[in-house]
Amino acid sequence: MTTAAADTAMNALIAFQRQTEALSAVAERLSWDQETVMPRGAAEQRAEEMGAMESVLHERRTDPRIGEWLDAAVAQTPAEERTLVLVAREFGRASAIPADLAAELARQTSLSHGIWAAARAADAPQDFLPTLHQIVLLKQDEANALVAAGFGGGDPYDALLDDYEPGATQAELAALFAAMRPRLVALREDVLGAPDQPRPLDSRIAQEAQLRLARACAAAFGYDWTRGRMDLAVHPFSSGRWQDSRITTRVIEAEPLNCIYSTIHEVGHSSYELGIDPDYAFTPLGRGVSMGVHESQSRIYENQMGRGRAFTGWLFQRMQDMAGDLPAPDADAFYRSVNRVTPGHIRTESDEVQYNLHIMMRFDLERDLISGKLSTDDLEEAWNARFLKDFGVAVDRPANGMLQDVHWSAGLFGYFPTYALGNVYAGCLNLAMRAAVPDLDESLGRGEAAPGVEWLRENLQRHGGLHEPRALIERAAGAPVTPEPLLDYLEDKFAAIYRL
Template sequence: MSAFDDLLAFQRQTEALSSVAERLGWDQETVMPRGATEQRSEEMAAMESVLHERRTDPRIGEWLDQAEPEDTEDQRVLDLIARDFRRASRIPARLAMELARQTSLSQGLWAEARANDAPQDFLPVLNDILMLKREEASALADGGDLYDALLDDYEPGATQAEIAALFDAMRPRLVALREDVLGADHQPQALSGDFPQETQLWLARTCATAYGYDWTRGRMDIAVHPFSSGRWQDSRITTRVVETDPFNCIYSTIHEVGHSSYELGIDPDYAFTPLGRGVSMGAHESQSRIYENQIGRGRAFTGWLYQRMSDAFDGLSVPDAEAFYGTVNRVTPGFIRTEADEVQYNLHIMLRFDLERDLIAGRLDVEDLVEAWDARFLKDFGVAVDRPANGVLQDVHWAVGLFGYFPTYALGNVYAGCLNQALRSAVPGLDRFLAAGDAAPAVEWLRENMQRHGGLYPPRELIERAIGGEISEAPLLDYLEDKFTGIYRL
């Protein structure tokens, strides 16, 4: 065997073990007994120890030096393995294990603190995680910016300076649009009623099926914080249920179907290689957000959903499909990011981006985080946070060490805006299919132009190839202004 073949065979086992570790995480958040938290943390630490040893194996460096790629695809595989090898080699095994152990433990502590509105029960362990993430960032940055080193895990090549500039460009138009719609004379009607869990889950499954979700390679479970997990032939989704708000369940499900469909749509020849997964979290979020918003919250699909929900719940408080379209897209000053409307969603991300940058840089201490969050939320949204579960405790990300992840949600929205523009141009009759509950033409275009490539191209190149042009925030902002000007009759 050649050095390239030896390297690929070794990487195949590493990828398989990484998938097993991911499945342990899925199990912990869905069906694991609550009393098993400490055991699972040791299991996760042990798995991370094995994976870290493989990722830093000196033979990888030797194989990389000797490997001779036959084409650009081989070269991309080598580039991705080399990148992971360099990054893993900078992190001590002790640190990798401790991060795995602490973030596994903290998930349960976060969930309990959130349920009890008790940040004091969670902040000490969050501080421990923050110290570990700062240590990790220092090891990875090699004298460079700490936050950029963490961000590179989720959006390779991006920098906080670029993202801050993007947010500065987006914020004025988003704030102006929010003020216009909140002050409009016409306000869409809220949905009221009681919506039983089993019916919500049936509707969620119906929507997932409308998007072509492959139930032979996936499943749906309930979690505190919805997520998707897995790749290749096994990619699972989760959702959550609030019996007074069926949109929470339905659109969380559609969002996670977007993530899962990306993984299931990758060329099967890339399985167990670095090409066999989504290339970045921004690219991933572009799929979940376009599934959820531009497709799922559009007039055509909500017209189909209105009839399904009316039948399932024996009528709705909203009188017709057009009113329902407005109801689905209501802009309200709510607390929860995952429930936020399209106008305000990115403002939620900007808040988290600034706070986590300050945490990593040492400009903000964990003990002051609740106060800082509440003050910033009041400033940005004009509403005082009523309880910690609606504030600093609402997201799981920091509990599991995902510092640098949040800005990829907004990048995903920008990418989705560009993709939607290209999709509508390529499939001009799309709404006719969506009105019949058939998202296949949209999904097929996204799979062909983006999903199937997996990690073959760097993130920006992947999106630019799909859209046939340069990435810009303008398509997203233009789409939002056009959509909400119509809904609010501005």
């Protein structure tokens, strides 16, 4: 192999990948359009357009020339070396899955969204379970195909997990979660049993004022409006990268915190993408490196900074100024209300103390579904039994139980644990960030998250996909990943709030 041939292969690979990345950004923009501005009568057409884009992308991701270029290319820099690793992984995964299985999965998960939504609206699990059964079978096939191609170290669930959190294994996550559970459960018991409970927030704010507040919060967290925008969506999400990462939010007039904290959460996701070194744009290094790391950013923006005493003090004042509303008697009471812990069925509405417990039960249930230990016919019973055991409350209706989340209907098995992992990462990062930026709270109290955001950008976000997820967190945190920083933070915070 001559150097010239290696260079040629490297250049060809990078040029090809550049177009693939651009097309993938187009597909994501199309999804954004669908969820925000698309006319409601355009659904069938959009499905066809998305199908065509997916087909083009699949063809490119499995293009046999990629294999040839990978064989011939020689990296000259760490970034090129890492590019080869990431392209090889994506090429290997895409090529491992037979085209007809990929097509059938795309078809089933596209159809199943409507079926799931209707079943949830009607509280009718039986309308969804046959579809879910098909999806589980297809995901088992996919996992086995990946295992056969050498992914997941022989473990089908790990082969799926690898798509969302490269390098993570169920064994390691199970051990991590087992170590977290006792302290989380103990904290919950203490908190729920405390005599001095915070009052629920009684505040009603009109849509326009909520959106003004949300914009002010996004600005407080440094969201770059020249490379983003904010729109309404049923389920808030962020979308896009490089020069164009947009956020969405939702407005429930009686629950202004929902809009505000959804916005800050999505600003965390978007800012991660926007914070990546622009030199990595249109390469596999130019994306958030894993779902867990992504969630660490949205969570640290939303919780460790956004739900802290300092920032809520500023927010309390802004809500009075901008919405003409006094959400609580004073800033301390407001802070306590923002962080109120209550028993509840819904993961996405959960507080910081209980959130990870919701994840742990989904993690166990989905592992059993993929391994075949649990059949979809028995899922509802298993869910309800587990929920009662873990939360001490019975599920009142399927929409508040096994039908609440969209993930399984979309075939996203292996995705849930990355939420809890993201919380653990956020705990590690918060400890290091607070040490490095001792006056962060002073700044947050003025509605300026900039010193924290800058620390995160410098130590984590800018690196994009350059390091493996765990290595990236450990570099930024300067310590191994353990759950202790998160648990210590939660115990300290809630002991103060609940006067334990």
